[in-house]
Amino acid sequence: MRALVIDDSRTMRIVLCRQLARLGFDVLEAADGRQALDVLASTGDDPPALATVDWNMPVMDGLTFVQAVRQQSQWRQLTLVMVTTESEHGQIVRALAAGAHEYLIKPFTPEALADKLELLGLHPTGAVA
Amino acid sequence: MTPAATAYELRSADLAAITSDVWAVFCDVDEEFPLLPTTEAPADGAEVVHASVGVSGAWNGQVILELTAVTAHAATAAMLGQQHVEPRDMTDAVGELVNMVGGNIKSLLPTPSTLGLPVVVRGRLLQAEVPDAAEIYRAELAWAAEPLRVSVWTSDHTPGTNQGRQQ
Numbered sequence: 001m002r003a004l005v006i007d008d009s010r011t012m013r014i015v016l017c018r019q020l021a022r023l024g025f026d027v028l029e030a031a032d033g034r035q036a037l038d039v040l041a042s043t044g045d046d047p048p049a050l051a052t053v054d055w056n057m058p059v060m061d062g063l064t065f066v067q068a069v070r071q072q073s074q075w076r077q078l079t080l081v082m083v084t085t086e087s088e089h090g091q092i093v094r095a096l097a098a099g100a101h102e103y104l105i106k107p108f109t110p111e112a113l114a115d116k117l118e119l120l121g122l123h124p125t126g127a128v129a
Numbered sequence: 130m131t132p133a134a135t136a137y138e139l140r141s142a143d144l145a146a147i148t149s150d151v152w153a154v155f156c157d158v159d160e161e162f163p164l165l166p167t168t169e170a171p172a173d174g175a176e177v178v179h180a181s182v183g184v185s186g187a188w189n190g191q192v193i194l195e196l197t198a199v200t201a202h203a204a205t206a207a208m209l210g211q212q213h214v215e216p217r218d219m220t221d222a223v224g225e226l227v228n229m230v231g232g233n234i235k236s237l238l239p240t241p242s243t244l245g246l247p248v249v250v251r252g253r254l255l256q257a258e259v260p261d262a263a264e265i266y267r268a269e270l271a272w273a274a275e276p277l278r279v280s281v282w283t284s285d286h287t288p289g290t291n292q293g294r295q296q
Contacts, residue, residue, distance in 0.1 A: 011205070011221045014210075015155070056244055085233055108154065
């Protein structure tokens with residue numbers, strides 16, 4: 001099972017890629033929403049099952065990315081998790097209304113990420129204990 | 130100094146609590162060195178890293194994180210899971226730290242508002258100043274005996290908003 005990590009911070013991409021790899025995901029990366037759309041397009045008819053999406057990014061922010069993904073029928077199976085410091089209610093409502101499935105507030109522990117994916121029914125094989 | 134009035138939920142203790150939460154998850158995963166209150170300042174000549182992120186909208190201001198280069202290096206190494214740290218790694222990691230601290234502080238401020246992108250600079254004993262703004266909160270902390278400061282500045286000077294620094 002593949003996951004796409006979208007974050008303008010290289011540090012956060014490394015942190016999330018490490019955590020997702022330990023859960024058994026093969027991980028792709030993108031530094032902003034525009035780059036993420038290109039990565040998704042390059043996967044053809046085998047897109048990732050999951051994308052973690054930072055909210056606050058240059059070029060194309062997370063909310064715009066979610067809206068763009070939801071306009072494309074070939075990516076309708078893609079589970080979108082917003083990863084954000086934007087913990088206020090209004091922001092979360094906007095993300096869910098745009099088509100995100102869940103959200104994770106930074107800072108988050110590896111266990112919180114695993115619990116969230118469990119909740120979403122994402123069970124990759126090959127998890128590292 | 131006590132604020133003239135409290136127009137929103139932010140308290141000085143929130144700065145320390147939010148920063149401690151961020152540190153515990155990303156920088157102190159082995160729970161060896163919790164962030165502690167301190168009165169220590171960086172030593173003369175110490176290289177320091179300043180990171181800031183702006184909030185604009187219903188509340189306008191800056192959240193600033195100041196730490197020694199030693200602390201910035203250690204925090205970056207912990208986040209990346211590697212000892213070798215390039216300067217650009219440190220800039221990115223400290224930018225992400227202030228982004229997380231600022232984003233969580235923002236959630237306690239009036240809405241709607243927007244969080245900007247972080248800015249990180251390095252130098253020797255820089256003194257953070259925000260033009261036409263007042264520092265309203267500051268938390269002086271230490272991580273593994275190295276000082277670290279978080280402050281909140283606002284350019285809103287309307288009566289009824291928090292004014293005057295709390296520590």
